Amino acid sequence: MNESRPYRKGVGAVLLNREGKAFVARRIDTPGEAWQLPQGGIDEGESPRHAVLRELAEETGAAKAEIIAESATWFSYDLPHDLRDKVWSGRYRGQEQLWFALRFFGDDGDIDLEAGGDPEFSHWKWALLEDLPRLIVPFKRRMYERIVAEFRHLAEPERKP
Secondary structure: OOOOOOEEEEEEEEEEOOOOOEEEEEEOOOOOOOEEOOEEEOOOOOOHHHHHHHHHHHHHOOOOEEEEEEOOOOEEEEOOHHHHOOHHHHOOOEEEEEEEEEEEOOOHHHOOOOOOOOOOEEEEEEEOHHHHHHHOOHHHHHHHHHHHHHHHHHOOOOOOO
16 A cells, blocks of 8 residues: 555536536446546646536536536545556546536437547436435545535526526
């Protein structure tokens, strides 16, 4: 175990639909019912805001979205010890991520898990924000609890005029 490994810098997206539900997807490479929010690394020279929009487009095809909030702090998680040498070629101990809430203005038909050409997800659904921590893999659960607390106030159904 090498705790001196750094965290990989990344971003995450809480994509909220008109009903105030969050987009979650099941990873292709994780067995069982492990769901997650879209997330990914920040490329060299890329701003976190650009990275989250790029990742969202690559992973979900959801181009009809706008950023409505940014987390006040970076959130981190550690990979389980049995994964640390396998993920990201063993260079990182986990991820440190800046999270964004985005409002989705499209329709379900605009979601395309193959938009980026190399899909990470096999299925997707809309879920209540409060349910996210129980849907996620255990090692990310504490971080998801913090994400829910940070963006809970935004998960309201759209008001019609």
